[in-house]
Each structure stands twice: as C-alpha cells, then as structure tokens.
Amino acid sequence: MHGLRTLLAGCLLAGGLVGCGPNCEDGGALESAYLDGQARAADVNEAERARGRADGLALTYDDGLADGEGDGHLDGYDVGFFGPYGYPQGYSDGYVDGHYSGAVDLAACQRGANDGFADGEYDGWKLGYDEAYVDAYDIGYDDGWYDGSGACGFRSGRLGGDADDDAVDPEDLEICERRGFRHHVHEGAYADGLAEGKAGNPDYVAGYEAGYPAAFDAAVRLGELDGYGLGYAEGFDVGYLDGYDAAYYACYEDAYADGYSAGYNAGADAGLDDGYYDGYDDGYYEGSRDC
Numbered sequence: 163m164h165g166l167r168t169l170l171a172g173c174l175l176a177g178g179l180v181g182c183g184p185n186c187e188d189g190g191a192l193e194s195a196y197l198d199g200q201a202r203a204a205d206v207n208e209a210e211r212a213r214g215r216a217d218g219l220a221l222t223y224d225d226g227l228a229d230g231e232g233d234g235h236l237d238g239y240d241v242g243f244f245g246p247y248g249y250p251q252g253y254s255d256g257y258v259d260g261h262y263s264g265a266v267d268l269a270a271c272q273r274g275a276n277d278g279f280a281d282g283e284y285d286g287w288k289l290g291y292d293e294a295y296v297d298a299y300d301i302g303y304d305d306g307w308y309d310g311s312g313a314c315g316f317r318s319g320r321l322g323g324d325a326d327d328d329a330v331d332p333e334d335l336e337i338c339e340r341r342g343f344r345h346h347v348h349e350g351a352y353a354d355g356l357a358e359g360k361a362g363n364p365d366y367v368a369g370y371e372a373g374y375p376a377a378f379d380a381a382v383r384l385g386e387l388d389g390y391g392l393g394y395a396e397g398f399d400v401g402y403l404d405g406y407d408a409a410y411y412a413c414y415e416d417a418y419a420d421g422y423s424a425g426y427n428a429g430a431d432a433g434l435d436d437g438y439y440d441g442y443d444d445g446y447y448e449g450s451r452d453c
Contacts (some may be wrong), residue, residue: 184334186341195335199342207348211355218359218366226360226369233370234377241378242385252393260398264405271413278414282421283428290429291436298437299444306445 186196242248264270348354360366 183341184331184337186338191330192334192338195338196342199339199344200346201342202339203343203346203348206343207346207351210348210351211358214352214355214357215359215362216355218356218361219363221360221363221366223365223369226363226366226371227373228369229360229366230370230373231377234374235381238378238381239385239388242382242387243389245382245386245389248386248389249393252390252395253397254393255390256394256397256399257401257404259394260401260403261405261408262401263398264402264407265409267406267409270406270409274410274413275417277410278417279421279424281414282418282423283425284421286422286425286427287429287432288425290426291433292429294430294433295437295440298434299441302438302441302443303445303448304441306442306447307449308445309442310446310449310451 184192186192244250360370
C-alpha cells in the first residue's frame with residue numbers, strides 16, 4: 163500500500179493521474195493480470211445478465227400490468243406536461259399577464275422617475291460645476307493676480323528510484339487486474355437481462371400492454387394541468403419583471419432629462435462661485451509672492 167501511495171503522489175506532482183500507474187500493456191506479467199481482470203468481468207457480466215433474464219421470465223401478468231400502468235403514467239404525464247397545452251402554453255399566457263401587470267405597476271414608474279431625476283441631477287450638476295469652475299477660475303485668477311501684483315507696485319520531476327526494472331511489483335499486478343475488471347464490467351448487465359426476460363415472457367407482456375394505454379391517457383391530462391400551472395407561474399414572474407423594467411426605464415429616461423437640466427444649472431452656479439474665488443486666491447498669491 164505504501165508503494166501505491168507513493169505512485170499516486172508522484173502522479174499528482176506530475177500534474178494529474180492521466181497516464182500514471184503501471185504499464186498494463188507490457189506484453190508480460192502486468193498485461194496478463196489485466197487480461198485476468200477482463201475475463202473476470204466477462205464472467206460477472208454473463209452471470210448478472212442470466213440472473214436478470216431469469217427474473218424477467220419469472221414475472222406474472224399482474225407484474226406486467228403494474229409496470230405498464232407505471233410506465234404509462236410517467237410517459238403520459240411527460241407528454242402532457244411538456245406538450246403544447248402544458249408548460250409552453252402556461253408560460254406564454256403567464257408571460258403576457260405578468261408583463262401587463264408589471265407595465266401598469268405605478269411603483270415602477272414612480273421608482274424610475276425618482277431614480278432618473280436623481281441620476282440626471284447628479285450627472286448634470288457635476289458637468290455644470292466642472293465646466294463653470296474652469297471658466298470662472300481663469301477669470302478669478304487674472305483678477306487675483308492683478309490685485310496681488312498691484313499691491314507690490316508692479317505686475318508681475320520526475321520521481322526516481324533504485325528499484326530493479328525487471329522486478330514486478332505485486333501491487334502493480336493487483337492494479338492491472340483491477341483495471342482490467344473495471345474497464346470491462348458492465349453495470350447494466352442485470353438490467354439488460356431483465357429486459358430480455360420480460361420481452362420473452364408472454365404473460366408479462368400481456369399485462370403490460372393491458373395496463374399501459376389507459377394509464378398513459380389519464381396521465382396526459384394531469385401532466386397538462388400541472389405543466390400549465392407551473393409554466394404560468396414562471397412565465398408570469400418573468401413577464402412581470404420585463405414589464406416592470408419597461409415602465410421603469412420609460413419613466414427613468416423622461417425624468418433623467420429634467421433632473422440633468424436642473425442639476426446642470428445648480429452645478430454651474432456653484433462652480434462659478436467656487437471657481438472664481440479659488441482662482442482669485444491662487445492668482446493673488448502668484449501675483450504678490452515677490453512683494
């Protein structure tokens with residue numbers, strides 16, 4: 163086991179398990195072990211298939227009837243649920259109703275108007291302030307410099323080892339045997355055999371064929387009802403959000419323009435005052451610093 167852990171650690175360090183482990187196609191003892199595992203898998207597959215076939219042949223008419231009703235119900239339900247009168251129709255109807263409900267939700271327009279005006283006011287104020295500030299700063303700077311200079315009377319790798327290359331590690335033999343088994347064992351062998359046995363069992367087939375159709379037909383309507391209900395609910399939710407968003411952004415855009423205009427004017431007024439006085443102070447300093 164220590165050798166196996168060392169092998170796996172080396173593979174991990176090398177970047178993964180792909181291609182790691184002993185060479186089970188060496189043409190010698192390791193490949194022979196792999197073939198032993200493959201043969202064991204074939205025996206297990208055949209035994210499981212035979213067991214399933216025997217169980218299928220032992221089933222009765224009532225077993226077939228129960229399975230037919232069960233499969234008929236599942237198949238019919240799926241046909242109804244996903245059919246044109248089930249989920250798709252429900253989703254379509256729900257979306258239309260939901261979209262209308264969202265579009266006429268007064269809260270959507272009110273929220274959009276509030277957000278739009280606020281965002282527009284912010285963006286407008288910022289731009290108005292910046293533009294007015296720059297122009298006012300230049301004017302203020304000139305005035306300040308003039309006054310300031312006038313006060314002065316002028317203007318101014320890999321894993322290594324010492325093991326014998328010709329020796330065969332018993333753990334490698336075990337790994338190859340298990341690998342041969344795992345690569346060839348068929349997990350569905352019993353199910354395949356059971357299906358064969360059922361198909362070759364006339365009593366079972368008769369019961370299945372008697373139970374399937376009625377169960378299928380009854381389940382179609384049930385599937386349609388459930389599918390429509392779920393589809394309507396999900397479609398309504400999506401439609402409502404889309405309608406809500408449409409109303410929100412329509413009111414948002416109108417209010418944004420109003421907010422932008424109001425914000426720009428207010429920002430320009432503030433920018434004029436701040437820009438002029440900041441410019442004046444800087445200009446006065448520059449103009450008078452040689453006094």
